Amino acid sequence: MALTRDFKETVFARAQRDGKFSQALFTEAINAYLAGDSATGKTMLRDLVNATIGFESLAAEVGAPSKSLHRMLGPAGNPSTKNFFGIISALQKKTGVQLRVTAD
Numbered sequence: 001m002a003l004t005r006d007f008k009e010t011v012f013a014r015a016q017r018d019g020k021f022s023q024a025l026f027t028e029a030i031n032a033y034l035a036g037d038s039a040t041g042k043t044m045l046r047d048l049v050n051a052t053i054g055f056e057s058l059a060a061e062v063g064a065p066s067k068s069l070h071r072m073l074g075p076a077g078n079p080s081t082k083n084f085f086g087i088i089s090a091l092q093k094k095t096g097v098q099l100r101v102t103a104d
Contacts, residue, residue: 008047015051022052023097030088030099039075045087046073053094062086 015022029044049058049069059066064083072079072087079087092098 011047012051015048019096022048022095026091026095026097027099042073042075042077045091046070048091048095049073049087053090058087058090061090 011025015025025044025048029041029048032038032044033041049055053061055066055069058069062069062083063086064072069083069087071077072083088099
């Protein structure tokens, strides 16, 4: 089911005004990746980038063209490891989330 424009605008507005929501969105995006759902993870990361750092600022931070970053986080995108972790690093700085991996 495709998301409506209104839903995306709601997520955007909420992420801009609510830091805890942005942090939760970031955490859930990474959890989706770790669970093997990269499509959901990319969609959530794209929404988070749009609502926080923006693709132009992200491009400067990562050292990749903004159009390439848009494609990487699009439905058919496949970011390299370098670019993926560059995106994650930039988002950690912007949202204040510091990711850690633990094993149970």
